[in-house]
Amino acid sequence: MSSSPGTQRAARRNRSIWLLLPLLCQAAAAETVVVSRELCNGLWVVPLAWTGESGTSHELTAVFDTGGSDLFIDPDGLERASGRRVQPGRTVRMEGVSAQGLEFTTFRPRVREMSHLGAALGKDFDVFLPFGAFDGRLIVLDYPAGEMRIETGSLPEPDGETVFSSRGPDRRPWLRVDFPDRARRVLIDSGSNGRLQLKRRYGLEWLHAPRVAGVSTRFDKYTIRRAARVRNPVRIANLEFDQPIVSLTSGTELMGVEVLKHFVLTFDGANDRVRFQPAQAAPVRMEPERGSGAIFRADPEGFFEVAHVHPGTPADRAGLRPGDRAVERNGVPVLDRGCRQLDEPEPATTRWGIDRGGRVETIELELVDIID
Secondary structure, eight states: OOOOHHHHHHHHHHHHHHHHOOOBBOOOSSSEEEEEOOEETTEEEEEEEEEOTTSOEEEEEEEEOTTOOSOEEOHHHHHHHHSOOOOTTOBOOOOSEEETTEEBSOOOOEEOOOHHHHHHHTSOOSEEEOGGGGBTSEEEEETTTTEEEEEOSOOOOOOSSSEEEOOOSSSSOEEEEEOSSOEEEEEEOTTOOSSEEEOSOTTOOBSSOOEEEEEEEOSSOEEEEEEEEBSSOEEETTEEESSOEEEEOSSOOEEOHHHHTTEEEEEEGGGTEEEEEESOSSOBOOOOEEEOSEEEEEETTTEEEEEEEOTTSHHHHTTOOTTOEEEEETTEEGGGOOOOOTTOOOOSEEEEEEEETTEEEEEEEEOEEEEO
């Protein structure tokens, strides 16, 4: 089916923006470079080195996101490394930036405040690396091995079995997914620590009504996320997901880390191809979504704000209400809680320190299945 003229214009505009991204990566002598061995809440953390004009080397922390289109740097991270304050919205030219010895020919990030994203992630970071950061090389996200690698070469032609087309409405990677009544291209988004995020259609049969399951943190807003398990099996590339948990969205449809972690993914951006290598042969059954019944929103000022409380849950029985502020989790300030590892088991209970008029009250909450 042909796209509308408006859609075609948008696609051309997105592709033009992509070509202007100043992120052409120099070829390295080695065929394979491991740029990350750290996953924080499912997101790849990439250490960067920057040798400034003075010859002094500075360390920067980046997160890599296949769902990202633009390169950003946090003003606090830039000031710490360079000694100068640049206002958000400005673009800075940084020579001598590299990832594990793999040097970028040019590096021109736009300055943007990202402390709220670090608060939600559980780790402060300085740089947001988009999908085009390693343009011209293969990007391997090996979730089973916990490695992100950059390699030379190219993928073979799509065969519909292991290698697929990643073409979509823009230069980010997309995958065609078949639903009961239609097929859609869904964004492959390593920057989302969620599951499948879809619009309410495509003939999906819900096992129960979608309910509030969390808060999605974006660059410019927080969004309440509703989710439920669907009766339909959904096939992603070459692996079937049995009655997956699906979040509803009115925006971009995507597959997040809770889907991607079951694969070794290789992206060939130059040829718009992606390879899916399943880590298991049997159908995947997503684990239930667990919590205390309180849905929190991270605030960079040093607290978690309760955005929603499910009736009849441990949080509700403990008296938590929207607007309450949690400042500690298991005795640690919430912003210092650190990273949660993939497949790390949930504890039976969590202790929250709730600010009650300047006095911190400790509340221990049992974790239950919010979506079973």
